[in-house]
Amino acid sequence: GMKWIDEPFSIDPQELAHNFATSSVLDRSKIFSIFVFVAVSVLILPFLVCLHVDGTFGPDASWFAxxxxxxxxxxxxxxxxxxxxLMGPIQKPDHIPAEEWVDPLPMKKRFFSLARFLLIVLFELLVALKLDLIANIPWSVIFFPLYIWEATTLYKKWPLARMRIVTVEDLEQALGKPFTQFTQPEKDLIGKRYNVVPNLNxxxxxxxxxxxxxxxxxxIKSLFRVVFVIVLLVQLDGNFDWNWWIVFSPFWVMTVLICFANFQAYAEVQENTLKKDPNL
Incomplete structure (x- = not known):
């Protein structure tokens, strides 16, 4: 649940489908109810926004409402x-040795996710205040929480994007001894710098x-969003009257790149599958 809220698009659909299929009837009912609630919440909001923009609620309608x-x-x-x-740290299962146990959801990560969420809420409140003319705040200030949010995204993703994946064989050749003879300080140092896997297959x-x-x-998506926000702020706070197609051009470019990347990934998977089984 925490992973889904913090990064909705990071969930593996196959894993989600498997968990749903293996759950009990009661759990499935709860999950289905949650999805219905989410769907209604997501769909009703743009509907109300469109009605407000079209003046259906009247000229004095409040954006907060x-x-x-x-x-x-x-x-x-x-x-x-x-x-x-408030759940606190996750207790170590009895069958896992203490030196091998790693909390999958450490408290630092929980507070970090909460802080990121509060940045989004602050941005939403500032936008509502601006639209209701309660606060005469420049758009550049209103978008400041989003700047920080994007910075935290880069902070999270940058180490993963630069992660070096090495095999046990590579480490054994580099240090000149079997992996079983590595000292604990050596293993800790390697664990901080590399992601060690048994082999490439x-x-x-x-x-x-x-x-x-x-x-x-x-x-890449985060950088495109930053570019979009910059162009949008120039349009809103500056004296420019650009075409809105130009303002949203970072999204068009990002969409094309995402489609190309997905097609390339599909082609690679298909190629690897044909190598394993040419009869497919």
């Missing part, structure tokens, strides 16, 4: 973040490679 579904959604996510933090290597590629894609 129009965005009520958004505030409910924010309150729900905030409650979830607080609940996850193992599932661990494939997972690490996917994580690295996904992080690079996320960085």
């Amino acid at each position: 129009t965005l009520i579904p958004l505030w409910f959604w924010d309150a729900f996510i905030l409650f979830y973040h607080i609940r996850v933090i 193992c599932p661990e290597f494939e997972a690490a490679q996917k994580l690295k590629v996904r992080a690079r894609h996320d960085i």
Whole structure:
């Protein structure tokens, strides 16, 4: 749940489908209810915004009232973040040795996710204040929480994008001794600098490679969003009257690149599949 809220597009659809298929009827009902709630919350908000922009609610309609579904959604996510933090550290299972146990959801990560979410909420509040003419704030200031949010995205993804994946054989050749003879300080140092996998054909290597590629894609998307925000602010706060197609051009370029990258990934998967089984 925490991963889905923090990074909705990082969830593996196959993993999600498998978890749903293997869950109980009660859990499936809960999941289905949550998805219905999310769908209604997502769809009703742009509907209300369109009605507001078209003047259906009248000239004195409040944007804070129009965005009520958004505030409910924010309150729900905030409650979830607080609940996850109050759970405390995850206890080590009995079957895992203490030296091998790593908390999959450390407290630092939970607070970091909460801080990122609060930046988005702050941005939403500033936009509502601006649109309701309650605060005469420049758009460059209103978008400041988004700058920080994008900076935290780069902070998260940059180490993953630069991650070096090495095999056990590579390490043994570099240090001139078997991996079993590595000292604990050596293993700790290697773990900080590299992602060690048994070999290039193992599932661990494939997972690490996917994580690295996904992080690079996320960085590219983040940079395009930054460019878009800069162009948008020039349009809103500056004395320019650019065509809105030009303002949104970073999104058009990013969309084309995403489609090209997905097509290339599909072609690579198809090529690898044909190599393994030419009869397909």
